[in-house]
Amino acid sequence: MEASTQSIAADSISDLCLRDEILGAGGWSVVYKGDFCGHEVAVKTFNSQVRRDVEERVQRHRFLKEVKALKALGQREIQLSQPDMTDAQKFIVNLLAYSNSGGVPGPAPNGHFYTILELGHSRLDQWLRRPRSDQTARRTDSHQMWHFDFCDIARSVFAALHCLHVRGLVHLDVKPQNIMRFGHQWKLIDLESCMSLADGSVSIADITPLYASPELAQAVLCRADPTATGLVPPHPTMDIWAAGVVLLDVLAEGCCFDEMKASLDLAALFEEEAVLNEGWFRWLSSSEPLDLHSLFAATPGACKLDHQLELFLDPILTKEPGLRASALQLRDHQFLNVHRQGRHQVEKVFSSLQAVSPAPFHISFRGVHLQLGGHNGARFETVGSKHLGHRLPFVNSEVSDILVASLAPDDLVCGEGMSRCSLASNQNPWWWELEV
Numbered sequence: 354m355e356a357s358t359q360s361i362a363a364d365s366i367s368d369l370c371l372r373d374e375i376l377g378a379g380g381w382s383v384v385y386k387g388d389f390c391g392h393e394v395a396v397k398t399f400n401s402q403v404r405r406d407v408e409e410r411v412q413r414h415r416f417l418k419e420v421k422a423l424k425a426l427g428q429r430e431i432q433l434s435q436p437d438m439t440d441a442q443k444f445i446v447n448l449l450a451y452s453n454s455g456g457v458p459g460p461a462p463n464g465h466f467y468t469i470l471e472l473g474h475s476r477l478d479q480w481l482r483r484p485r486s487d488q489t490a491r492r493t494d495s496h497q498m499w500h501f502d503f504c505d506i507a508r509s510v511f512a513a514l515h516c517l518h519v520r521g522l523v524h525l526d527v528k529p530q531n532i533m534r535f536g537h538q539w540k541l542i543d544l545e546s547c548m549s550l551a552d553g554s555v556s557i558a559d560i561t562p563l564y565a566s567p568e569l570a571q572a573v574l575c576r577a578d579p580t581a582t583g584l585v586p587p588h589p590t591m592d593i594w595a596a597g598v599v600l601l602d603v604l605a606e607g608c609c610f611d612e613m614k615a616s617l618d619l620a621a622l623f624e625e626e627a628v629l630n631e632g633w634f635r636w637l638s639s640s641e642p643l644d645l646h647s648l649f650a651a652t653p654g655a656c657k658l659d660h661q662l663e664l665f666l667d668p669i670l671t672k673e674p675g676l677r678a679s680a681l682q683l684r685d686h687q688f689l690n691v692h693r694q695g696r697h698q699v700e701k702v703f704s705s706l707q708a709v710s711p712a713p714f715h716i717s718f719r720g721v722h723l724q725l726g727g728h729n730g731a732r733f734e735t736v737g738s739k740h741l742g743h744r745l746p747f748v749n750s751e752v753s754d755i756l757v758a759s760l761a762p763d764d765l766v767c768g769e770g771m772s773r774c775s776l777a778s779n780q781n782p783w784w785w786e787l788e789v
C-alpha cells in the first residue's frame with residue numbers, strides 16, 4: 354500500500370471538475386469543492402459580483418498577487434502526502450494549480466480566474482465557535498489541553514509568518530478567518546493581500562479593523578488629516594500584532610476585541626467622527642498600553658492568563674512596533690515548545706495512516722472498538738464509534754485530540770511499523786491496535 358505521490362501539473366487545469374458545494378466565501382472570492390487529478394481540492398474564483406463590477410485588470414492583479422506569493426513560497430507542483438514538506442508547505446496553504454492563458458497565470462478560456470488549493474477542513478473562527486461534546490468540553494477545561502491547542506495554533510501561525518517574512522513578504526490579513534485546519538495542521542490561507550516589502554504602501558481600504566496594528570490605525574487617522582500623507586509601508590510587525598489579537602481570540606474562545614471596539618466606536622459616534630471606526634483606531638494608535646488583565650477580567654480566558662503567558666504575549670501586543678518580537682523568535686519561544694511530545698507522536702501515527710490505502714481499519718482504544726473508514730484525502734471518517742456512541746465524521750486531528758485528551762503528554766509510545774501502536778500511562782496501560 355503506497356502513499357499517493359502523484360505530482361500535479363500546475364500549468365494545466367483541464368482535469369479540474371467543479372462541484373456545486375461552496376466551501377466558503379469572502380469579500381472577493383467564492384471557494385468551491387472540486388476534483389483535480391484524483392484529489393478533492395478547494396477551487397477559489399472571484400464571485401459573480403466582482404466579475405460583474407470590477408475591472409478585469411484589477412481582478413487579474415489580485416489573482417496574480419496570490420499566485421505569485423504562493424509560488425515564491427515554493428507552493429507549486431507539490432506532491433500530495435509527501436513526507437518531507439518544507440515549512441512553507443506545512444504552514445501555508447498549498448497551491449496545486451491555477452488557470453492560465455498563453456502559458457502564464459491568467460484567466461481560463463471561460464474568462465474566470467481559478468486557483469486550485471489543497472482542501473482545508475475548518476477555519477479557526479469556526480473552530481473557536483464549535484459545539485462541544487462532553488469530551489471536548491472536558492478537554493477545554495483542562496489547562497493542559499488548552500495549552501496544547503493554544504501552542505499548536507500559535508506555533509503554526511508564527512511558523513507561517515516566518516516563512517513569509519524571510520522572503521520579504523507581509524501577509525497583512527492575519528485573522529481567524531484566514532487560518533484553517535488541514536488535517537491536524539493549522540495553516541495560513543488567503544495570500545491575496547500579501548505585499549512585498551518593496552511594494553509601496555498598504556491599502557488602508559483593505560484592512561480588517563479588529564486585527565489592524567496600531568501603526569496601521571495611525572495611518573488611517575492620518576489619511577483623514579489633509580496635512581498628513583497617511584501612507585504606511587508594509588512591515589512584518591503588522592502581522593505580529595494581528596497574530597497576537599488572534600491568540601487573544603483563542604484565549605477568549607471568541608472575538609476578544611469585539612465589545613471593546615463596539616463601545617469605543619459608539620463613544621466616538623457622539624463626537625464628530627470623520628473616519629469609520631474612528632474611536633477604535635484612536636485607542637489603537639494611542640500610547641495607552643493594552644491591559645491584558647482588565648481585558649480578560651470578564652472573559653473565560655481570564656483564568657488562563659498566568660505570568661508565563663503574559664510574558665509571552667507582551668512582546669507581541671506592544672503598541673510600539675519596534676519592540677515587537679519577530680515571527681522566528683515567537684515560533685521558537687520556550688512557552689510554545691513544552692509538552693509537544695505526546696501529541697506529536699499521535700499525529701505522526703495518523704499522518705502515516707493517511708499514506709496507506711483507503712481500506713477501513715479498526716482501532717481498539719481502552720477496550721472500545723473504533724472502526725475508521727480509511728482515508729479520504731486528509732480525512733478519516735468513522736463508520737461506527739462505540740466510544741462516542743454515535744456515528745461521527747471527524748478529521749484525524751480530532752481522533753488524536755480524543756486520544757491525547759485522555760493521556761498525559763509523554764505517555765504515548767508508538768510501536769514498530771504502522772500496524773500496531775501502543776499507548777501506555779503510569780496509571781493505566783492502554784493498547785490500541787491498528788489492523789490495516
Ligand SMILES: Nc1ncnc2c1ncn2[C@@H]1O[C@H](COP(=O)(O)OP(=O)(O)OP(=O)(O)O)[C@@H](O)[C@H]1O
Pocket residue numbers: 376377378379380381382383384395397446470471472473474476526530531542543544545
Ligand atoms: N483551501 C481551502 N480549503 C477549504 N476552504 C477554503 C480554502 N480557502 C478558502 N476557503 C474558504 O473560502 C473562504 C474565502 O476564501 P478567502 O479568504 O481566500 O477569500 P477572499 O475573498 O480573499 O476573502 P477576504 O475577502 O476575507 O479576503 C474562506 O474563509 C474559507 O471558508
